[in-house]
Amino acid sequence: MIELENVAYSYGGAELFAEVSLAITPGSFHFLTGPSGAGKTTFLKLCYGDLTATAGRVGLFGKDRRDMTRDDVALARRRIGVVHQDCQFLDHLPLAENVALPLSVSGRTAEADGNLNDLLAWVGLAAQARQLPPQLSGGERQRAALARAVIMSPDLIIADEPTGNIDWEMSQRLLTLLVELNRMGKAVMIATHDLNLIRAAKAQVSARVLRLRGARLVAAGAEL
Amino acid sequence: MRVEIGRVLSLMVGDPEADRAVPPTGFTAWLTLFTAGAMAFLTVFALALSLATGRLADRWSSELARTATLRISAPPDQVAAQTRAALKVLQETPGIATARAMTEAEQKALLEPWFGPDLPLDTLPLPQLIEITETAQGYDATGLRARLQAEVPGAVLDDHTRWREPLVAAASRLRTLGFAAIALIAASTAAMITLAARAALAANAQVIRVLRLVGARDVYIARAFVRRFTLRALAGAAAGTVAGMVAIWLLPPAAPAGGFLTGLGFQGAGWLWPLVIPPLAAIVAFAATRAAALRTLRKQT
Structure with a gap:
């Protein structure tokens, strides 16, 4: 699905990481950890085609990222649901329209009516459908971002510090949703520095934990 | 595509x-x-x-291309005779469809935009104008000028080209x-x-x-x-x-x-x-x- 082969990424002359190889396969569950500034977000951006590696090969659904047109990347993004730490909503649109945005941009608006209510109910936001994003709490925004990420039934869900702004109880709720999606066959990749979240997830699913350290991607220690 | x-x-x-x-x-x-x-x-x-x-x-x-004006400037007692002579020459010239001496009223109307409606035309030494219309073939302007010079000394042919x-x-x-x-x-x-x-x-x-x-x-x-x-x-x-x-x-x-x-x-x-x-x-x-x-x-x- 997503393959990284000896990938390196440099920015402003500084090497963020190098010789990184990873294969994200259907149904897999990965955690990505590392200190702040290690390049977790950059790594995720390489995985969903937002950045191009400075060396090595990144394959998105069988295509080399370097050979992909802008339209190819857009189409690949429709198969990857992304949850950002800051959620990234269109603040002038109600929550329901924000969640349905991936369907709108891919011309599948008609599908929104049936699925949207079920999806909002699944993430516990049915009552907030008409509210604008600034009116929602941090936890509600994170769950809405997750709903938007999965509305296209993507093959892979990438979440960048999804529990960074929410309390433990809400983190557990969000994790449960992600685990549920993984059990439905979706690949999940979560970047986090929250070790408790990783431990809680490992109790429920078989998750592989990776760590960005010293500009290399390594398997995390036995403590996880 | x-x-x-x-x-x-x-x-x-x-x-x-x-x-x-x-x-x-x-x-x-x-x-x-x-x-x-x-x-x-x-x-x-x-x-x-x-x-x-x-x-x-x-x-x-279009309006000026097939028209010309003959102006006769002569002493008052010779204007009528020279006008008749000029009309005769014009009628005999191949390529001219019509030639008509303009009336006093028509000449006054031409000057009206410049001098106003109360123009005392009879007190001004105005030349007599003859309006000429060509046929499709046109006339020989050089030959006509030469003949007019010989037969109507006060006549000046203006074929409008120089200002049109x-x-x-x-x-x-x-x-x-x-x-x-x-x-x-x-x-x-x-x-x-x-x-x-x-x-x-x-x-x-x-x-x-x-x-x-x-x-x-x-x-x-x-x-x-x-x-x-x-x-x-x-x-x-x-x-x-x-x-x-x-x-x-x-x-x-x-x-x-x-x-x-x-x-x-x-x-x-x-x-x-x-x-x-x-x-x-x-x-x-x-x-x-x-x-x-x-x-x-x-x-x-």
Whole structure:
């Protein structure tokens, strides 16, 4: 699905990481950890085609990222649901329209009516459908971002510090949703520095934990 | 090719969903409306100028091309005799269809625009004018002049060439300048709308980031801006065109004694020409916004 082969990424002359190889396969569950500034977000951006590696090969659904047109990347993004730490909503649109945005941009608006209510109910936001994003709490925004990420039934869900702004109880709720999606066959990749979240997830699913350290991607220690 | 045509059509038709994804932008909306309106207003005047000068050139060209004037300046007691002699010469000249001595009233009418209606014609030493109309084949002006010089010493033949050609050339040049002004107005409109579109794109950088994150293609994002700017330009240009047409309509009507300015305006089917301006403004806005949007989106990651 997503393959990284000896990938390196440099920015402003500084090497963020190098010789990184990873294969994200259907149904897999990965955690990505590392200190702040290690390049977790950059790594995720390489995985969903937002950045191009400075060396090595990144394959998105069988295509080399370097050979992909802008339209190819857009189409690949429709198969990857992304949850950002800051959620990234269109603040002038109600929550329901924000969640349905991936369907709108891919011309599948008609599908929104049936699925949207079920999806909002699944993430516990049915009552907030008409509210604008600034009116929602941090936890509600994170769950809405997750709903938007999965509305296209993507093959892979990438979440960048999804529990960074929410309390433990809400983190557990969000994790449960992600685990549920993984059990439905979706690949999940979560970047986090929250070790408790990783431990809680490992109790429920078989998750592989990776760590960005010293500009290399390594398997995390036995403590996880 | 088919894909490209499809893209252009989808951009033209627009997408209300895409349109909703971009929040309304106040100042660029007003800038586009105002620019399109003002430019359309100016275009109506440039068009009126072009059409009026075109008509003038055609009129001078056609009305004067087959006519000539014979002027007889002689002592008062010889004017009648020389007029008769001149008419005889003209009737015998091949290529002349008609030759007619103008009456005193007709000559007075010719001078009226310059000296007013109360002209004391009988106190002025006016020459006698003979109006000549050529046949399609035309006449030999050099030969006629030589014969007139011999038989009618006070006669001077004016075939209008020396002042008709520069006037027609000037009118034609003015018409060309009018069309050049329209082209410049269109280019200025495109430049202003490009600036407004770029400002709108820059103001909505975060919206574009989110749309791209969820898989929007460039054409989808561009569509929202293109549709909006095209409709604004169409609305602004429609208002400007109506205002311009009203202003032209309110100009003083062409009087028989009038000169160039009173003829400035549209005549008959010419009133339909300004209706082309709003769709043209929309096409200019469409092309300018599309180019600006796609170029800006390509520059972004």
